[in-house]
Amino acid sequence: MAIPDRSRPVLVTGGAGFAGSYTVRALLDAGYEVVVCDLNDYRPESRFVIGKAAEQIPVERGSIDNWPRVLDVVGRHRPGAIVHLASIMDVAVLDENPMVALKVNVEGAVNFLEAARFNGVQRFVFFSTIGVIPQVKYEPIDAEHPVVLPRHGPVGSYSVAKLCGEAFCFAYQQSFGLDVRIIRPSALYGVGMTWFAPNYMKQIVEPAVRGEAVQLPTGGPVPRDYVHAVDLASLVVAVLEGPEDADRIFYAATGKPLRTGGDVARIVRELLPGADIEVGGQFSESDLAEQAYRGQISIENAKTQLGWSPKYSSLHDGLAEYVERYRAFLAASAGGRR
DSSP states (O other): OOSSOTTSOEEEETTTSHHHHHHHHHHHHTTOOEEEEESSOOOHHHHHHHGGGGGTSOEEEOOTTOHHHHHHHHHHHOOSEEEEOOOOOOHHHHHHOHHHIIIIIIHHHHHHHHHHHHTTOSEEEEEOOGGGOOSOOSSSBOTTSOSSOSSOOOSHHHHHHHHHHHHHHHHHHHHHOOOEEEEEEOSEESTTOOTTOTTSHHHHHHHHHTTOOEEEEEOTTOEEOOEEHHHHHHHHHHHHTSOTTSOSEEEESOOSOOEEHHHHHHHHHHHSTTOOEEEEEEOOHHHHHHGGGOOOBOOHHHHHHHOOOOTTOSHHHHHHHHHHHHHHHHHHHHHHHO
């Protein structure tokens, strides 16, 4: 029997959000039936990414830390696979409220792992983060890289909660044979991303497309491996369909040398001649905290074991897609208001 069994749906937690909407679209395009579980309804950008199919997809509303609700949803839909993206992602809020990170992000992950093992789920895909790495010890960073060091651990409550989720994934694999896989995204971008995403993409691209001036005091020298949401979603499908003996941890990245906020600004100016964009040469406090774990990333295991490569390994091409899709979203939104 194929993994996952296509006679059963794929349950996507957080499927009404940014990364979730791209994941839902990719799963639909791959021929899967999808069920979304999310605390919120679709935002306009998510509906745009998914398209008309959003109206036909079952959406189960509820919080991931509500165990009875989680058990009910998984029990009724009996998914062949679960893709768990849902979590609180506001890093600043979680740093001030670590118990929320524990209650929602960690307990929510365990709730779905527990429901998965009770209901015969064939494969469980957990969304983690590059931030589980405390400091770069070697490059390119791969799945063998340590995540806890003698003097350092992951930075902040969000990353710590993700590392806890990863550990519980392995516990469920070892104790119950649940087939778990982990994806660690790096600097995700695309239409639908939120304002508190600290990677300068939305703050540069979307105002520039709208013809507004962009003046940011920080970000110019800040390096990241920017990965397009389309590529993250295609990796999800590849992980779901990958062989049983494949690795359990994969990075959603380009694998190329890091690019900076200044690079983003320069490329957007090329794509939008006349755009007024200035990005300062300073690091914000959150930028400085991130630098410890930012390094070139290896995606070799995804290439060799899953046959996956990012479509938008070129930052120029990825930004061109972002610009065009955002223009189309604005046009569709304006048309809907007439």
